[in-house]
Structures are given as structure tokens and as C-alpha cells.
Amino acid sequence: MKTFTLGGIHPPDEKRTAGSAIAPLPLPGQVAIPLSQHIGMPATPLVAKGDRVKAGQLIGGAAGFISANVHSSVSGVVLDVKAVVDASGYARPAVVIRVEGDEWDESVKQRESPDHYLSAFSREEMLASIQAAGVVGMGGATFPARVKLSPPAGSRPEILIVNGAECEPFLTADHRLMIERSRELLIGTRFLMKALGVEQAIIGIENNKPDAIAIMREAVTKHTLGIEVCPLKVKYPQGGEKQLIQATTGRRVPPGALPIAAGVVVHNVGTVYAAYEAITIHKPLVERVVTVTGKSLERPGNYLCRVGAPVSHLIEAAGGLPGDTGKVVSGGPMMGKALASTDVVVTKGTSGVLVIPAAEALRNPSRDCIRCAKCVRVCPMGLEPYLLMTLGEHRQTGEMERGRVMDCIECGSCSFTCPAQRPLLDVIRLGKSRVGQAIKSRK
Ligand code: SF4
Numbered sequence: 001m002k003t004f005t006l007g008g009i010h011p012p013d014e015k016r017t018a019g020s021a022i023a024p025l026p027l028p029g030q031v032a033i034p035l036s037q038h039i040g041m042p043a044t045p046l047v048a049k050g051d052r053v054k055a056g057q058l059i060g061g062a063a064g065f066i067s068a069n070v071h072s073s074v075s076g077v078v079l080d081v082k083a084v085v086d087a088s089g090y091a092r093p094a095v096v097i098r099v100e101g102d103e104w105d106e107s108v109k110q111r112e113s114p115d116h117y118l119s120a121f122s123r124e125e126m127l128a129s130i131q132a133a134g135v136v137g138m139g140g141a142t143f144p145a146r147v148k149l150s151p152p153a154g155s156r157p158e159i160l161i162v163n164g165a166e167c168e169p170f171l172t173a174d175h176r177l178m179i180e181r182s183r184e185l186l187i188g189t190r191f192l193m194k195a196l197g198v199e200q201a202i203i204g205i206e207n208n209k210p211d212a213i214a215i216m217r218e219a220v221t222k223h224t225l226g227i228e229v230c231p232l233k234v235k236y237p238q239g240g241e242k243q244l245i246q247a248t249t250g251r252r253v254p255p256g257a258l259p260i261a262a263g264v265v266v267h268n269v270g271t272v273y274a275a276y277e278a279i280t281i282h283k284p285l286v287e288r289v290v291t292v293t294g295k296s297l298e299r300p301g302n303y304l305c306r307v308g309a310p311v312s313h314l315i316e317a318a319g320g321l322p323g324d325t326g327k328v329v330s331g332g333p334m335m336g337k338a339l340a341s342t343d344v345v346v347t348k349g350t351s352g353v354l355v356i357p358a359a360e361a362l363r364n365p366s367r368d369c370i371r372c373a374k375c376v377r378v379c380p381m382g383l384e385p386y387l388l389m390t391l392g393e394h395r396q397t398g399e400m401e402r403g404r405v406m407d408c409i410e411c412g413s414c415s416f417t418c419p420a421q422r423p424l425l426d427v428i429r430l431g432k433s434r435v436g437q438a439i440k441s442r443k
Pocket residue numbers: 378379380381382383384385407408409410411412413414415424425428
């Protein structure tokens with residue numbers, strides 16, 4: 001079974017919602033749609049208090065090459081454009097809308113069959129549709145998809161990898177998408193192949209999703225050439241870009257370089273589906289599948305949720321916040337971020353909401369490092385987490401940079417493994433942001 005070679009761990013997978021079909025969530029009474037749901041410049045607001053908007057209407061314009069359009073996910077009245085606290089804990093500008101009905105912008109409709117666009121649309125038209133729809137990486141990175149599909153001059157993309165690994169414990173949104181929208185994903189993959197100008201695509205899926213592998217394989221043999229489904233060993237972080245590239249192609253991305261250096265571009269299955277909808281029905285990225293899960297939740301499931309809905313709305317649909325709740329996390333247990341409040345809203349990058357019971361949310365006290373080197377053995381990027389943590393504690397920014405902290409993919413494998421319960425990832429993450437700022441100011 002294919003996999004990456006360096007490091008990796010095997011956390012319990014806890015995929016308790018794998019059998020839960022995607023269920024549309026009722027509309028919330030109010031949404032707050034952040035203008036910064038992507039890497040890059042925040043979008044510029046195009047609406048003001050009192051404006052009436054429809055679902056799918058552009059409300060924030062991309063403010064530069066690395067930026068993304070933002071659309072209303074609902075119809076209603078703009079109550080305000082103001083700073084709202086997001087999952088990062090920072091207040092950022094958002095458009096607050098009172099929901100009235102569910103009227104969609106006239107542009108969002110199917111005019112031709114999906115196959116028509118494959119032959120009739122040029123590469124540029126596909127890219128323009130993806131850009132107009134505000135599609136970003138939905139696996140968590142939220143990098144504007146249009147930018148990733150436009151490799152820099154001099155580089156030559158050869159392979160598109162579709163990331164269906166979904167290696168984070170608990171999360172099953174991508175799994176359900178592959179089971180329930182396999183045909184659309186295959187067509188979306190062909191769209192992205194054309195947009196990139198490549199003849200080969202590989203869909204990487206961890207082997208704990210045999211139903212998704214079987215359904216995607218059936219769709220491939222029926223509809224496509226040049227696309228291969230690649231089952232992968234269950235090992236975390238199999239869905240990390242560089243790990244996935246090595247597992248599926250055997251190619252290695254040089255340290256500090258982007259995947260295109262190995263001739264590869266990676267897109268998550270959610271992104272492929274959003275690109276499919278952008279091209280075929282002109283639908284902007286205004287809703288996504290979110291796994292809402294946790295051991296004590298009454299109705300955990302995979303919910304199709306409008307962007308801007310509060311996390312509390314999702315939790316209500318899943319049966320309400322259990323009495324034993326200790327922590328609510330946006331994302332999975334390995335890479336997710338604890339939320340300060342359930343008023344935080346769902347964005348394009350929200351893959352899951354995990355409710356952790358109090359008994360499991362408490363961390364054991366951290367002890368001194370016993371120099372066992374387990375963190376080094378499991379690090380998939382070949383780093384020395386114990387050393388990076390010590391340097392981080394002493395604010396040795398230059399040393400951290402030399403220790404390749406910017407290569408850290410924040411997978412959390414080191415913290416998960418450490419027998420001394422040292423908060424390696426927390427300290428490394430802080431140090432990484434300091435090094436990032438230092439690099440930025442040098443430029
Ligand atoms: S969080 Fe960073 S340092 Fe820790 S194992 Fe993952 S890549 Fe390595």
C-alpha cells in the first residue's frame with residue numbers, strides 16, 4: 001500500500017459520521033460573512049448597511065492577485081459591515097446579513113450540460129469562472145484556487161493530485177462528497193486538468209474509505225481517461241501536500257519549495273467540487289459540507305451549511321451542546337483550533353466542528369523533555385520538534401529559521417507522541433509566526 005516514508009503516526013480514526021449522508025442545514029436567522037476567508041488580501045466590501053442581497057451575489061471583491069471574491073450565502077438585508085471575531089480569535093471585517101427567504105442571484109443556474117463546458121470552455125474561461133466564484137482551497141489552506149492553477153512562468157505542471165485522503169480523525173465531509181458526488185468530482189477533475197494543461201490526475205484516498213475508493217473507481221472507468229484512483233495506507237498526515245505527493249507519485253518536493261517544483265499541483269476534493277459548480281451552474285462558493293461530531297453529540301453528521309452561519313447553528317442541528325462539553329474545535333483534533341465562542345461562523349475553510357467532552361479536553365501537565373527523540377521520529381518533515389520548542393521558548397527566531405521551522409506543516413504529530421506531554425506544536429506555531437514576520441520585514 002502506498003504511503004510517505006518519513007515519520008507519521010496512527011491516531012484513533014473515530015470516523016463515527018462516515019455513514020451519515022450529507023444533510024442540508026436549515027437557514028440561520030442571521031449570517032456574518034467574513035471578507036477574509038482566504039490566504040491573501042481581504043476582499044473589498046461592495047455592499048453597505050441597508051442593501052438587499054440575494055444568495056450568490058458578489059458582496060466582496062478580490063483585492064489583488066492573491067485574494068478571492070466573497071459572495072452572499074443567503075438572501076436578505078445587510079445589517080452592518082463590521083469587525084467580527086473569527087476562528088483565529090481576531091476580529092476581522094464581515095458583512096452581517098439578516099436572512100429573508102432564499103432567493104438566488106439570477107446568474108446561478110445550469111444553462112448547458114457539464115460535458116458542454118469540457119469541450120466549449122477554454123483554459124482561460126475555466127480559470128475565470130473559478131476566480132469569479134471565489135473558489136479557495138477547502139482542505140483548510142484556503143489558498144485562492146485560481147492562483148494555484150496558474151503556475152509561475154518556467155514551471156511545468158504534469159500531474160494533478162486530488163486530495164481525498166482526509167486523514168484527520170473524526171472528519172468525514174470529503175468521504176461523503178466522494179460517495180455522493182462521484183460523477184461531479186470526476187467532471188470537476190477533468191475541468192482542473194484542462195485548466196492546468198495536464199494529461200494525468202491521481203485521486204489519493206486513504207484505505208479506511210473502501211466505499212469511496214470503489215465508487216470513485218467505478219466513476220473513473222465509466223467516464224474518464226488519464227485519471228487514476230490511488231488507495232493509500234492509513235497513516236497521519238497522509239493528506240499533507242508533500243506527503244501525498246510522495247505517496248502517490250514517488251516524487252519529492254525539495255525543502256522550502258512548492259509542489260509545482262515536482263511538477264505537481266494538489267487540490268482537495270471539496271475544491272474540485274466547488275470548481276465543478278462554479279463552471280457548470282455559475283455558483284459561487286457559498287456553502288460547504290461540514291462534519292459536526294463528538295462523542296457526546298446526539299446527532300453527529302455531515303451538514304451542508306451556508307458560509308457565515310454561526311457554529312452554534314450547526315451544533316443545534318446536531319442535537320445541541322452536550323452538558324459534558326469541555327472544548328469546541330474548528331477542524332479536526334490534530335490540526336483544528338479551539339474556539340473561544342460558538343458565535344464564530346463557518347467559512348470556506350471550515351471542514352469540521354468537533355465537540356470534545358471536558359474529561360478529554362484537559363491537558364496533562366507538561367513535564368521536562370526526557371530526550372527520547374520520539375517527536376523527531378514521527379515528524380513527517382524531518383524536523384527536530386524538541387529543539388524548535390526550546391528555541392521558541394527562548395525566542396531564538398534566527399535559530400528557529402535555520403532549524404527550518406517554516407517547513408513545519410503544523411500536523412501535531414510531535415505533540416501527539418510526546419510522552420512528557422510537551423506542547424510542542426503550540427510553541428512551534430508561535431515561533432513560526434514570528435519567523436514569518438521576520439522574513440516578511442526583510443523583504
Ligand atoms: S507539527 Fe511540525 S514539527 Fe511537529 S511533527 Fe508536524 S511538521 Fe513536525
